[in-house]
Amino acid sequence: MSAAALAISDASDGERVLALSGRLDSQSVTSLWESVRRAVADAPARRVIIDASGVDYCDGAGIALFVDLIRHPREPQVEIANLKPAFQVLLKQFDPTVLEHDLDPEPPRGPAVEELGRASYILWRDIRAQITFVGETTSALAYAVRNPASVRWRDVWRICEQVGVDALPIVALISFLLGMILAFESAVPMKRFGAEIFVADLIGLSMLRELGPLMTAILLAGRSGAAFAAEIGTMRVNQEVDALTTMGLDPVRFLVTPRIIAAMLMTPLLTLFSNLVGLIGGAITMRSFSIPIVTFLKEVDSAVTMTDFLAGFVKSFVFALLVAGIGCLRGLQTGAGASAVGDSATKAVVSGIILLVVVDGLFAVVYYVLDI
Amino acid sequence: MSAAGPPMSGDPIIRVVGVDAGYEGTPAIQQNINFDVARGEVFGILGGSGSGKSTLMKHMIGLLPPLAGHVWIDGADIVTADGPDLLAIRRKFGVMYQSGALFGSMTLLENTRLPLEVWTDLPDDAIDLIARMKLELVGLEGFTGHLPAELSGGMQKRAGIARAMALDPSILFLDEPSSGLDPITAASLDATIRRLSDSLGVTFVIVTHDLGSTFVAMDRVILLDLHSRAVIAEGDPRRLRDESGDPRVRAFFRREAEPAAA
Numbered sequence: 001m002s003a004a005a006l007a008i009s010d011a012s013d014g015e016r017v018l019a020l021s022g023r024l025d026s027q028s029v030t031s032l033w034e035s036v037r038r039a040v041a042d043a044p045a046r047r048v049i050i051d052a053s054g055v056d057y058c059d060g061a062g063i064a065l066f067v068d069l070i071r072h073p074r075e076p077q078v079e080i081a082n083l084k085p086a087f088q089v090l091l092k093q094f095d096p097t098v099l100e101h102d103l104d105p106e107p108p109r110g111p112a113v114e115e116l117g118r119a120s121y122i123l124w125r126d127i128r129a130q131i132t133f134v135g136e137t138t139s140a141l142a143y144a145v146r147n148p149a150s151v152r153w154r155d156v157w158r159i160c161e162q163v164g165v166d167a168l169p170i171v172a173l174i175s176f177l178l179g180m181i182l183a184f185e186s187a188v189p190m191k192r193f194g195a196e197i198f199v200a201d202l203i204g205l206s207m208l209r210e211l212g213p214l215m216t217a218i219l220l221a222g223r224s225g226a227a228f229a230a231e232i233g234t235m236r237v238n239q240e241v242d243a244l245t246t247m248g249l250d251p252v253r254f255l256v257t258p259r260i261i262a263a264m265l266m267t268p269l270l271t272l273f274s275n276l277v278g279l280i281g282g283a284i285t286m287r288s289f290s291i292p293i294v295t296f297l298k299e300v301d302s303a304v305t306m307t308d309f310l311a312g313f314v315k316s317f318v319f320a321l322l323v324a325g326i327g328c329l330r331g332l333q334t335g336a337g338a339s340a341v342g343d344s345a346t347k348a349v350v351s352g353i354i355l356l357v358v359v360d361g362l363f364a365v366v367y368y369v370l371d372i
Numbered sequence: 373m374s375a376a377g378p379p380m381s382g383d384p385i386i387r388v389v390g391v392d393a394g395y396e397g398t399p400a401i402q403q404n405i406n407f408d409v410a411r412g413e414v415f416g417i418l419g420g421s422g423s424g425k426s427t428l429m430k431h432m433i434g435l436l437p438p439l440a441g442h443v444w445i446d447g448a449d450i451v452t453a454d455g456p457d458l459l460a461i462r463r464k465f466g467v468m469y470q471s472g473a474l475f476g477s478m479t480l481l482e483n484t485r486l487p488l489e490v491w492t493d494l495p496d497d498a499i500d501l502i503a504r505m506k507l508e509l510v511g512l513e514g515f516t517g518h519l520p521a522e523l524s525g526g527m528q529k530r531a532g533i534a535r536a537m538a539l540d541p542s543i544l545f546l547d548e549p550s551s552g553l554d555p556i557t558a559a560s561l562d563a564t565i566r567r568l569s570d571s572l573g574v575t576f577v578i579v580t581h582d583l584g585s586t587f588v589a590m591d592r593v594i595l596l597d598l599h600s601r602a603v604i605a606e607g608d609p610r611r612l613r614d615e616s617g618d619p620r621v622r623a624f625f626r627r628e629a630e631p632a633a634a
Contacts, residue, residue, distance in 0.1 A: 336521035337476035
């Protein structure tokens with residue numbers, strides 16, 4: 001088949017004839033498209049005939065060229081002639097008037113007050129959903145306490161492994177490095193005052209009261225919170241959550257309760273592990289400042305009380321509840337489509353971490369007021 | 373066989389030779405499948421659930437290597453091809469997946485524009501027009517700005533067909549195109565398939581359960597059987613329905629309860 005070609009001829013009565021020939025497909029019409037449009041726009045007469053008798057192949061792109069020429073009511077008037085019947089069938093599939101208009105225009109933005117109202121409503125809806133979720137989760141956990149047999153323990157142990165055992169390496173690495181960095185950064189200036197032994201007090205108190213529980217919870221939010229949101233979100237997209245609901249099973253009791261129980265069982269243990277590894281990291285660093293490990297541990301023992309330890313340990317339960325809860329909530333709030341699952345996972349991590357820091361601040365205030 | 377292609381008798385655009393369909397490490401779902409698809413033919417792959425229809429299609433489009441055998445697309449073996457050769461073969465066909473497989477972050481228009489943007493140098497408004505025409509062809513002109521998640525499964529499937537047709541490939545593979553469509557849209561799709569085949573000589577390979585579409589749109593079919601793991605019928609679906617001596621084939625085409633496995 002020959003390549004696409006255009007021949008322009010103006011008749012004596014002023015009528016312009018554009019003779020198209022050859023193969024009209026997505027490759028060949030590329031070069032023709034603009035020249036045909038120009039030839040129509042520049043036509044001296046009120047009528048342009050597109051002579052398609054020489055067209056021996058015309059696929060969707062070629063048909064699109066013809067539609068483009070006839071879709072707009074214009075001067076000059078364009079008429080297509082001598083198109084082979086096989087291609088006419090394809091052309092007749094389209095209604096040029098439908099394609100005449102521009103695509104869906106952007107919906108007009110409302111006045112600022114309306115936008116503000118809409119944003120406030122969405123925020124209120126989100127808060128209401130969170131309050132409802134807290135209520136439903138509390139009710140589901142209370143039910144689980146009253147009826148332990150109703151809990152899907154096989155799921156709980158599986159999730160415990162994912163949340164706890166699988167997180168051990170990353171918790172160990174971060175806590176160890178945190179202990180080392182804290183020790184090193186504080187030992188250098190304190191050495192100038194001969195007070196490097198008090199680095200043990202600093203590390204002991206900060207790891208057990210604050211950094212151990214907080215860092216473990218942040219890691220939990222990044223690993224398990226996101227995983228909960230993605231897993232439940234995918235179930236939502238695949239209508240598995242709808243299936244649970246229509247089977248008469250409560251998604252909160254079925255999906256959320258095992259995850260929260262697993263997180264609340266594992267996070268305190270991970271926190272203990274984090275505290276221990278952080279202290280080891282600090283002790284090893286202090287060896288290089290001539291503080292023996294035994295001396296370091298004795299100093300920690302004298303500085304840190306059981307109350308300090310419990311102050312941090314209690315937080316880990318609350319942090320677990322927050323991270324697992326927010327992960328599950330974001331998963332259940334997932335919209336439609338693959339990107340919605342990603343959005344849910346991101347929201348779970350971001351709102352989880354924000355909530356952790358805020359609640360940690362509240363704990364600090366409460367402990368101060370209670371003189372703990 | 374050499375990469376130059378097997379001897380082609382007549383004008384088959386696709387040749388499936390000795391294919392064992394299945395996934396590596398598991399027993400073959402179908403064994404020793406052989407058939408040709410002629411240029412411009414509307415060819416159906418039929419069979420019960422789990423008989424390996426979609427798996428066979430994956431072998432044919434080069435997504436999954438078969439356990440044995442070769443698939444020749446327009447003279448080139450897609451099983452052994454890789455790199456630019458595989459890309460060149462894939463340019464010859466479009467595929468519509470069972471779920472539509474649209475990109476969730478793009479509107480229907482953007483989904484349909486994508487292959488045109490990548491593979492042609494057409495002006496932007498021409499690309500827009502072609503994409504809109506393809507969507508009009510499947511009855512979705514009014515939904516160009518919608519995201520896939522905002523549409524029903526059937527509409528997503530139709531948009532998947534529009535995207536597969538965007539570049540007017542010479543072969544179109546359609547996986548269950550009419551399932552989930554209402555009868556009117558399904559009939560209109562059948563008519564579109566026939567029109568493209570008759571007017572432009574587009575070859576269709578259609579995996580389907582839909583007997584209505586099979587009798588209306590298809591020139592020839594093969595019927596895969598799960599129990600015997602083989603092709604049990606090949607030919608004109610109307611003749612197979614009326615004349616086949618095999619009770620399994622008759623049962624399938626007449627929608628009767630399945631006879632005892634042979």
